[in-house]
Amino acid sequence: MGNRGTTGQDNDQSKQSDTPVIKNHNNIRKETIRLTKVEEDEGETYALNFTFSCSYDCVLTIYLCSTEYRSSDKSGPPVYFHTPDYVPEKPVSYKFSKGIRQKFPENEYIIDFSKFKEEDITSYKEDEYYPIVMTIETDYPPPVKDNLKTYHKNKRQAQITYGYFAKITNGKYQFRFNKQCFLFRNKLFKMEDIYGHEKQEEDGKNEFDESQKECVVCYSNIKDTIVYPCKHICLCSQCTQIVRMQNSKCPICRRQAEKFICIQIENATPDGNRNNSDENSAPI
Incomplete structure (x- = not known):
């Protein structure tokens, strides 16, 4: 997904873009x-x-x-x-x-x-x-x-x-x-902190709750998109397009979205946590 202009019902000029995954050792x-x-x-x-x-x-x-x-x-x-x-x-x-x-x-x-x-x-x-x-x-x-x-x-x-x-x-x-x-x-x-993949304590281990991995709109695809500026990760790529065309508001907090960033979540961080689930890197 690349940057895309807004037309039709896209009234707030929100953007959708990809961000690369960087493994933090x-x-x-x-x-x-x-x-x-x-x-x-x-x-x-x-x-x-x-x-x-x-x-x-x-x-x-x-x-x-x-x-x-x-x-x-x-x-x-x-x-x-x-x-x-x-x-x-x-x-x-x-x-x-x-x-x-x-x-x-x-x-x-x-x-x-x-x-x-x-x-x-x-x-x-x-x-x-x-x-x-x-x-x-x-x-x-x-x-x-x-x-x-x-x-x-x-x-x-x-x-x-x-x-x-x-x-x-x-x-x-x-x-x-x-x-x-x-x-x-x-x-x-x-x-930056992102919200939507919360941790749960189980047998002394700090693990991510697998029940929270689905998109909050379709409940079938894996969520992979962060809404800014509220930083909720709650949408899949397909539903992001729908949200942008309808009202460009975060489905979680209803705050107006300025942009949507697609990330990839992996299992390869030093803590055993998923990459980019606790923190998403943005260039200074």
């Missing part, structure tokens, strides 16, 4: 990121905890109070982070073997908030400055001589998590999520 699960007070310390010392997955060996780096820089140099990465010398905590990198739902080691990364100015850790400037950035990048093995082209084509594969900290009423600090981006072949994509 690394994932920090944003909903698991938290700060835990170091109890034996009476100050403002916290341990950073979260769950992550990687399909290959990976390098995980944590930056505090870093400035984000964008680069137009095609020979290097499109984004990098700089931590000034005056910041008390320098970037720290860790290597991990491949694995699903790994727990970041307890008390491995400690933040002493008393060393920072409060405004430096509680506020951010979009696309410029962030109190905390975490990158998880595939640590590919050394290239094989006969496979150099493939190695250089795929070597940049990273997920970037941006956040800040908030001081709540009891004086404690909490992590606050800002956004996640995905670096693939030196292109940066923004990751």
Whole structure:
């Protein structure tokens, strides 16, 4: 399906388009990121905890109070982070073997908030400055001589998590999520939540509910289309055409649709979750 002009009853000029599927080999699960007070310390010392997955060996780096820089140099990465010398905590990198739902080691990364100015850790400037950035990048093995082209084509594969900290009423600090981006072949994509393939807990496993896979209009085809801006995945390709011709509203929330994006859902993400079901990548 390509972009298509609107005619006849298409009154809102909504668009329908395809988006490519990109397999993300690394994932920090944003909903698991938290700060835990170091109890034996009476100050403002916290341990950073979260769950992550990687399909290959990976390098995980944590930056505090870093400035984000964008680069137009095609020979290097499109984004990098700089931590000034005056910041008390320098970037720290860790290597991990491949694995699903790994727990970041307890008390491995400690933040002493008393060393920072409060405004430096509680506020951010979009696309410029962030109190905390975490990158998880595939640590590919050394290239094989006969496979150099493939190695250089795929070597940049990273997920970037941006956040800040908030001081709540009891004086404690909490992590606050800002956004996640995905670096693939030196292109940066923004990751967005989509809704319509909800998870269910069964035997301790976080699985997708197979009963929710059908289109909400025809109840026979597999749903493969996201409605924007509400981001409900609820339609199959055929029913999307009907909705566009009738009223161009989301069948779930009735919000006016600006565009429809067709995606492919697969079973090959690091968490065992379906690709593009939790998050859909859109280029920045």
